[in-house]
Every structure is written in structure tokens, then in C-alpha cells.
Amino acid sequence: MLDMLVVGGGYVGLSVAVAVKQAAPHLAVAVVEAAPEHAWKKDMRASAIIAAATKMLEIFGIWDEIEPEAQPITKMIVTDSKMSDPVRPIFLTFDGEVADGRPFAHMIPNVVMVGALRGACERLGIEIRHGLSATGLKTGDTDIEINLSDGSALQSRLLVACDGVRSRLRDFAGIKTVTWDYGQSGIVTTVEHERPHHGCAEEHFLPSGPFAILPLRNNRSSLVWTERTNDANRLVAADDLVFEEELERRFGHKLGALKVVGDKRAFPLGLTLARSFVAPRFALAGDAAHGIHPISGQGLNLGFKDVAALAETIVEADRLGLDIGAINILERYQSWRRFDTFRMGVTTDVLNRLFSNDMAPIRIARDFGLGIVDRLPGLKSFFIGQAAGTTAKDNPRLLAGEAI
Structure with a gap:
């Protein structure tokens, strides 16, 4: 029997397996992944990883x-404009260091991160x-027993579900969610x-939703482009x-001619919050526990x-000789x-509703607010520390760069 079984072989599933096994080598840990063995090598996307998370990767020995x-x-700028505006004024800038x-x-x-974790x-x-x-x-x-698609079964003292926002294991465990669709x-x-x-990263708030330009190596950028769902599907299907x-x-012309070099994919956006993160011998983590709007770039980092x-x-709990799957521990x-998680879900929901519209009074109010923040260095430093995950008082040790 295993001590901990993780279902889901993405960032979160692999990371929790590594974190526990590294700190407690005597525990028997395994990962079950639905995708074929080499499917992860085809993922051409990239993800924003905050400073606190890089500290954890240093502890893992893979940074x-x-x-x-x-x-x-190194820098982030925020604009708010209509598509027809000839100029996009910059309302807010952040320096990129904590x-x-x-x-x-x-x-x-993604392929670099997953490869290192594997x-x-x-x-x-x-x-x-x-x-x-x-x-x-x-x-x-x-123990908890999981049945698998090949007819086999695995037993473990603890099952950790990292199988995504549409988690089947969450449903099997009877955990309900609060869910709504943004139509984006x-x-x-x-x-x-x-x-x-x-x-430099840029986030342009446009009437249909945020348009984020995120820098990559070698004169490339990753885009997270929010549109109403029908328009997004039309654009992805277009030549x-x-x-x-x-x-x-x-995007504009400030970086010269553009060429799409990655697959074009559209992902429905919504808010999903699990009503409980745990059950006896069962825990949710990552998107299985919470799916939020990408407007803040914090989903993976949550x-x-x-x-x-x-x-x-x-x-x-293990070092104290306690049962790691007991509900009081979880x-x-x-x-x-x-x-x-609830706070971040509400924050991203409010931001999306505030910025994904073109009502003049709301635009004026939000642009005024952005301008005020831009003129207050102390407030900007607070926000950048929060975004980097380095100022939270209740940070787990791994996010503070300390081994468990």
C-alpha cells in the first residue's frame, strides 16, 4: 500500500509528490497520469511563475x-483603452524586482518545467x-482505494487529486463546487x-477582456488573449x-512584425471553487480545488x-507519528x-467584471484608480510583493525558501 497517491501529472501533481518525498524519503509516493507518457513534450505553452515559487524550485534542486x-x-505596464483608440495611455507601471x-x-x-519535475x-x-x-x-x-481505467486498483493512506478544474475525483468524493461561466x-x-x-510584460484591458503579452526568450512572447467565447472560437478556427x-x-507594432509560432488554442473561462478542499483520506490541490480567471496570472501560483x-x-504530521490521511490533519x-483561495477568486472575478466592459463611467473610475496607484510607490511595492508571493505572513516554508 502507498502512503500518498497523486492523481495528475502536471505542475501541481508532480510538485506535491516531489515536496513530500524529498522531505520524507521513507514514504511511498506514486503519481497516476491520464495522458500518454510523452504527451507533455508537445505542450508549447509557457507559464508565469512568481518569485516565491522559484524559491520552492530551488529547494527541489531543479531551479x-x-x-x-x-x-x-523586468517590468509590467497596464493600459486601458478601446480597440479604436489611436493611442493606449499607460496608467500603471511596475518594476519587476522584489x-x-x-x-x-x-x-x-511548460515543457521545461514539467521535464525538470519529472x-x-x-x-x-x-x-x-x-x-x-x-x-x-x-x-x-x-486507506482509500482508487479504481483505474485498466481495471486495476491502488490503495493509499492519502489520495491527492490534482486532476484539473473538471476533476472526476472531486465528483467521486462528493465534493460540490461554486461555479459560473464568464462567457469568455x-x-x-x-x-x-x-x-x-x-x-517587459503588458496587460491591455480591452472591452472584451484583458490581452496579456508575456515575454519569452529569443524575441518571443506568450499571449493570453481574452475574448467572448464565440469570437474566440471563430479566431482560433480562422486562417x-x-x-x-x-x-x-x-498587439500593436512596437515590437515590429509578428508571426504566430505556436498552436492556437482557446480555453473556456469561469470561476470554480470547491466547497471543501478535503475529505477523509482525500485532498484537492491546484485547479481541482480552484479555477480562476487568468486576469491576475495567479492561477498556477495558487x-x-x-x-x-x-x-x-x-x-x-508524519514526523509526529500521526496518520497523514486523517481528516483532522487534512x-x-x-x-x-x-x-x-476564496479571496483570490473574488478578486479576479471583480477585476474581470470591472475591466471587461466599455461603460464610460466605469472606465473613468477604474483609470483614476490605476493612476492613483501609479503615483504611490509604497502601494505599488505592496502590490508587487503580493503578486510575487514574498510578503504573505502565512507562507509555507517552501515558498520562503526553507526546507520542510
């Missing part, structure tokens, strides 16, 4: 492997089983441009000429906070993470 492919975000001199975030190719799993002796999805589960007094989709792709971006023409209208808090809870994790 030196990742950093050469990571693009520091107190210890490190960038507040890096853009990291390498850590291999070194630690964590088995990853591919091509298997969950078909059911049964909770007992001392996020178009994700990568573009190549003539001129360097100098590490490259039409897509690039619409892209240039939003998952890393889950990883650090859950791993610390499990390892400390409730410590829930109390640690639930309020922060």
Missing part, C-alpha cells in the same frame, strides 16, 4: 536546470504511471517579433492571415501555494489555504 530557459519579467533583488516573476516554458521524481524514486484515469474510489478506515475564452499562443521586449491581422490590432502548504502539513491544510 538551476530551469533558469537558463526562464525569461525574467525586496531580495530577484524578479517578481519568470516566464517558463527528472526530480525519477531521482527520488517516485513512480509515474501513464495513460490511466480514475473510474471510482472507495474510502475505508485506514482565453486564446493562448506564442508569437515571434522583430524587436526585443526587454523583459493565419486573419488571426494575425486581428492580433496586430491588439496551486504552488497548495503544494507547499499540503506538503508541510503531511510531513509534519483540515489544517484546508484552513491554511481556503481563505486565500
Whole structure:
């Protein structure tokens, strides 16, 4: 029997497996992943990783492997305009460093991050089983059993579900969610441009939703382009000429000619918050616990906070000789993470509703607010520290750069 079974082989699932196994090598840990073995190598997307999360990756011993492919975000600018505006005034700028001199975030190719985490799993002796999805589960007094799509079953003292925002395991465990659809989709792709971006990220608030330009290595940028769902599906289905023409209208010409070099994919956007993060011998982490709007770029980083808090809870309980799957132990994790998750979900919901419209009075009010923040260095420093995850008083040790 396993001590901990993780379902989901993405960032969050692999990270929680590594965090627990590294701190408690005697625990038997395994990962089950629905995708085929090499599917992760085809993911051409990139993700923004905050400073606190890079500290955790340093503890894992993989940051030196990742950093050469990571693009520091050295600056961020925020604009608010209509599509027809000839000029997009900059209302807010952030310098990209936090107190210890490190960038507040890096853009990291998904294939680089997942590859490094999988390498850590291999070194630690964590088995990853591919091509298997969950078909059911049964909770007992001392273990939880999961049925898999190949007809086999696995038993573990603790099951951690990291199987995404549409988590089947969450449903099997009977955990309800608060969910609503924004009627928007996020178009994700990568573009190549003539001129360097100098590490500057941009977020343009347009009437249909935010349009984020996030810097990558080698004169490339990752885009998260929010549109109403019907328009997003039309754009992704269009030929490259039409897509690039619409892209240039939003991106502008400051970086020269553009060329789409990555797949174009559209993801429906909504808010999903689990009513509970835990059940007996069962815990949710990452998108399985919370799916939020990408307007703040914090979705994945919320998952890393889950990883650090859950791993610390499990390892400390194990060192005290306690049952790591007991509900009273898991409730410590829930109390640690639930309020922060709810707060971020509400914040992104309000921001999206505030900025994804073109009502003149609201535009005037929000632009005034952005201008006020831009003129108050102390407030800007507070916001950048919050975004980087370095100023939270209740940070788990891994996010503070300390081993568990």
C-alpha cells in the first residue's frame, strides 16, 4: 500500500509528490497520469511563475536546470483603452524586482518545467504511471482505494487529486463546487517579433477582456488573449492571415512584425471553487480545488501555494507519528489555504467584471484608480510583493525558501 497517491501529472501533481518525498524519503509516493507518457513534450505553452515559487524550485534542486530557459519579467505596464483608440495611455507601471533583488516573476516554458519535475521524481524514486484515469474510489478506515481505467486498483493512506478544474475525483468524493461561466475564452499562443521586449510584460484591458503579452526568450512572447467565447472560437478556427491581422490590432507594432509560432488554442473561462478542499483520506490541490480567471496570472501560483502548504502539513504530521490521511490533519491544510483561495477568486472575478466592459463611467473610475496607484510607490511595492508571493505572513516554508 502507498502512503500518498497523486492523481495528475502536471505542475501541481508532480510538485506535491516531489515536496513530500524529498522531505520524507521513507514514504511511498506514486503519481497516476491520464495522458500518454510523452504527451507533455508537445505542450508549447509557457507559464508565469512568481518569485516565491522559484524559491520552492530551488529547494527541489531543479531551479538551476530551469533558469537558463526562464525569461525574467523586468517590468509590467497596464493600459486601458478601446480597440479604436489611436493611442493606449499607460496608467500603471511596475518594476519587476522584489525586496531580495530577484524578479517578481519568470516566464517558463511548460515543457521545461514539467521535464525538470519529472527528472526530480525519477531521482527520488517516485513512480509515474501513464495513460490511466480514475473510474471510482472507495474510502475505508485506514486507506482509500482508487479504481483505474485498466481495471486495476491502488490503495493509499492519502489520495491527492490534482486532476484539473473538471476533476472526476472531486465528483467521486462528493465534493460540490461554486461555479459560473464568464462567457469568455482565453486564446493562448506564442508569437515571434522583430524587436526585443526587454523583459517587459503588458496587460491591455480591452472591452472584451484583458490581452496579456508575456515575454519569452529569443524575441518571443506568450499571449493570453481574452475574448467572448464565440469570437474566440471563430479566431482560433480562422486562417493565419486573419488571426494575425486581428492580433496586430491588439498587439500593436512596437515590437515590429509578428508571426504566430505556436498552436492556437482557446480555453473556456469561469470561476470554480470547491466547497471543501478535503475529505477523509482525500485532498484537492491546484485547479481541482480552484479555477480562476487568468486576469491576475495567479492561477498556477495558487496551486504552488497548495503544494507547499499540503506538503508541510503531511510531513509534519508524519514526523509526529500521526496518520497523514486523517481528516483532522487534512483540515489544517484546508484552513491554511481556503481563505486565500476564496479571496483570490473574488478578486479576479471583480477585476474581470470591472475591466471587461466599455461603460464610460466605469472606465473613468477604474483609470483614476490605476493612476492613483501609479503615483504611490509604497502601494505599488505592496502590490508587487503580493503578486510575487514574498510578503504573505502565512507562507509555507517552501515558498520562503526553507526546507520542510
